[in-house]
Each structure stands twice: as structure tokens, then as C-alpha cells.
Amino acid sequence: MHAVTKILVVFCAILCLLLAALTMAFAANADSIVRGHKSMEAALRAAETAAKNDIAQYAQERVNHRSEMDKLQNQLSQLNSQVASLQSDRTSLRAAAEQAAAEAASIRGQIGQLTATTQTQAAVITNYHGEVTGLRQELLAATKREIELVDRLNDLESAREVLEQNSRALKEQLEEAKLAMQSAGRTGGDTSASDPREAPGPLIRARVLEIVKSPAGEDLVIISEGANRGVRPNTLMHIVRGSDTFIGSIVITTVEPGQSVGRLNLYGRQNVQVQRDDMVLSRLTW
Amino acid sequence: MSQFGMQMPGGASSRSASMNIYTGLLFVAVVALIAACAWMFVQGAKIAPDGQPFKMHGDKVQLR
Numbered sequence: 001m002h003a004v005t006k007i008l009v010v011f012c013a014i015l016c017l018l019l020a021a022l023t024m025a026f027a028a029n030a031d032s033i034v035r036g037h038k039s040m041e042a043a044l045r046a047a048e049t050a051a052k053n054d055i056a057q058y059a060q061e062r063v064n065h066r067s068e069m070d071k072l073q074n075q076l077s078q079l080n081s082q083v084a085s086l087q088s089d090r091t092s093l094r095a096a097a098e099q100a101a102a103e104a105a106s107i108r109g110q111i112g113q114l115t116a117t118t119q120t121q122a123a124v125i126t127n128y129h130g131e132v133t134g135l136r137q138e139l140l141a142a143t144k145r146e147i148e149l150v151d152r153l154n155d156l157e158s159a160r161e162v163l164e165q166n167s168r169a170l171k172e173q174l175e176e177a178k179l180a181m182q183s184a185g186r187t188g189g190d191t192s193a194s195d196p197r198e199a200p201g202p203l204i205r206a207r208v209l210e211i212v213k214s215p216a217g218e219d220l221v222i223i224s225e226g227a228n229r230g231v232r233p234n235t236l237m238h239i240v241r242g243s244d245t246f247i248g249s250i251v252i253t254t255v256e257p258g259q260s261v262g263r264l265n266l267y268g269r270q271n272v273q274v275q276r277d278d279m280v281l282s283r284l285t286w
Numbered sequence: 287m288s289q290f291g292m293q294m295p296g297g298a299s300s301r302s303a304s305m306n307i308y309t310g311l312l313f314v315a316v317v318a319l320i321a322a323c324a325w326m327f328v329q330g331a332k333i334a335p336d337g338q339p340f341k342m343h344g345d346k347v348q349l350r
Contacts, residue, residue, distance in 0.1 A: 001303050002303040002304060002305045002306070002309055003303075004305055004309055005303075005305065005306075005308060005309040005312055008309060008312035008313055008315075008316050009312060011316045011319075012312055012315050012316050012319060015316060015319035015320060015322075015323055016319060018319075018323050019319055019322050019323050019326060021340065022323060022326035022327060022330050022339055022340070023326060025330055025334065025339055025340050025341070025342055026326060026329060026330040026333065026334075026339065028342045028343075029330065029333045029334050029335075029342055029343055030333060032342070032343035033333055033343070036343075036346075
């Protein structure tokens with residue numbers, strides 16, 4: 001065998017070994033790559049499935065987000081409108097606040113003026129109080145003085161009335177004394193058969209209570225006043241009706257404290273009759 | 287004695303081997319194997335880790 005042939009055989013063997021090694025390594029790597037490729041395909045499928053699920057979920061979330069976005073948009077528009085209305089309210093409230101501040105300032109000014117006025121009025125009232133107190137004390141003093149004067153006047157009035165009563169009584173006594181002296185001068189001192197006379201002093205007013213007949217046939221008139229008013233026996237009294245009608249006269253025969261009885265004298269007139277409640281006077285002029 | 291060129295009796299004359307058809311076939315085979323190795327080397331370098339065709343992938347495939 002030729003040396004070249006041998007060398008070629010050796011090279012051929014070496015190259016065969018080298019090729020076998022390369023082929024085994026290539027096959028192993030190819031197998032690893034294929035397995036990796038398969039696993040990657042599986043992973044890719046799983047990823048695709050997950051991606052589809054994620055896409056569906058994202059779509060649902062997108063729909064939800066869109067609806068939420070619409071809601072938020074509506075809310076935003078409502079809030080914008082509210083903001084606009086609130087801004088208008090704020091403007092109006094700010095204007096109202098400024099107006100209120102101006103009114104408060106004016107009210108403060110008025111309060112200051114009123115305070116000054118009140119202080120002035122308080123001073124005036126204090127002065128008036130002093131004046132009124134003084135006037136009241138003066139009024140009390142004047143009232144006391146008036147009361148004292150009235151008391152003194154009443155005392156003097158009562159003293160005057162007492163003196164007038166005394167004077168009247170003295171006048172009556174004097175008149176009676178004069179009449180007694182005249183009667184004594186005409187009859188020589190017999191006063192028992194004296195003529196009827198009018199009662200002196202103040203006018204006596206009475207009413208006719210009843211007209212009766214005496215056993216002797218005379219007309220007797222009972223009147224409503226007696227000794228309590230100064231009616232005395234043998235007193236001449238006159239009966240009138242109304243204001244100007246003269247009826248007749250009576251001469252008192254019997255006197256009691258509250259009533260009297262007199263004998264009627266119609267002066268011969270037949271067409272005149274005494275009636276109940278006719279006025280009886282002690283004299284016709286006063 | 288043949289080393290000295292002496293013709294010994296009974297000794298056949300040694301003829302030197304010559305190249306023949308097998309030598310050519312081996313040559314062609316060597317050339318084909320060289321080409322195959324080069325091609326496998328290139329292709330193995332493409333799929334082997336770190337571009338070294340004799341290295342193999344582990345659990346994780348790493349390509350260039």
C-alpha cells in the first residue's frame with residue numbers, strides 16, 4: 001500500500017471521527033433547540049391565550065372605563081355647571097357681603113350716634129329727674145300746706161256754721177221775744193190765746209200726707225215735718241200746688257217729732273181741695 | 287543483506303507500492319470528508335452555544 005494511501009486512510013479516519021463528533025454535537029444541539037422551540041411554542045400559545053384573555057378583560061375594562069369616563073364626564077360637566085353656579089353665587093354673596101359690611105359700618109355709625117344720643121338723653125333724664133324730684137318735694141310741701149289750709153278752712157267753716165246757728169237761734173229767740181212782747185202789749189200779758197204766726201228762721205218745706213176730719217167736723221191736714229225741723233204749735237203754714245197755685249193755710253195744732261197736724265183754712269173757697277203730696281211751706285216768700 | 291543490495295537466493299525482489307484506484311477514491315473521500323466537516327462546523331457553529339460547534343446546550347438554549 002502506498003504511503004499516500006495510508007496517509008489518506010489516516011486522514012479519512014480522522015475526518016470521519018471529526019465529522020461524527022460534529023454531527024453528534026449538531027444533533028444534540030438541534031434536539032435541544034427543537035425542544036426549546038416546542039416549549040416556546042407552548043409558552044407562546046399560553047401567552048396568546050393569556051393575551052386573548054387579557055385583551056377580553058382589557059376590552060371589558062375599557063368598556064367599563066369608557067362608561068366610567070362617561071359618568072365622570074357627566075359629573076365633570078355637572079361639576080362645571082355647579083362651579084359656574086357657585087361662582088355666580090360667590091359673586092352675589094361677595095356683593096351681599098360687601099353690602100352687609102357697608103350696612104354694618106352704617107349701623108356702627110348709627111350705634112355711635114345713638115350712643116351719644118342716649119348719653120345725652122340720660123344726662124337730660126338725670127336733670128329732669130332732679131327737677132322732678134325737686135318739684136315733687138315742692139308739690140308735697142304745697143299739698144301738705146294745702147291740706148293744712150283746707151283743714152283750717154274747714155275748721156273756720158264749721159266755726160262759722162256754729163256761729164251762724166247760734167246767730168239764727170238768737171234771732172229766733174229775739175223774734176219770739178218780740179212777738180211775745182207784742183202779744184203781751186195787745187192782750188195785757190195773756191199769751192195763751194195768741195194768733196197763729198209764721199215760723200221764723202229758715203224756710204220749712206213739708207208734704208201733705210193725709211186729710212182727715214175731726215170729730216167737730218173740721219178738716220185736719222197731716223204733714224211730713226214736725227218738731228225736728230222747728231215746727232211749733234200755732235204756727236201758720238201755707239199749702240201750695242205746683243209753683244204758683246195757692247190752696248190754703250193750716251194752723252198747727254199738734255206737733256210730733258216727725259210729723260204735725262194742722263187745721264185747714266181754705267178762706268171760704270168751696271172749689272178748692274187739698275190733695276196728698278201738696279207742698280206745705282212755712283212762708284210764701286223767701 | 288538485502289539492505290546492502292545483495293541478492294539473496296530465495297529472496298523475492300521487493301517491489302515498491304504504487305498508487306492505485308483506491309488511493310484516488312480515498313483522496314476523493316478525504317476531500318468529501320473535509321468539505322463535510324467544514325460545512326458541519328459552520329452549521330454547528332450556528333446552533334451551538336457561543337459559536338463553538340463542539341459545545342452543547344444545557345437546559346437553556348442560547349443562540350447568537
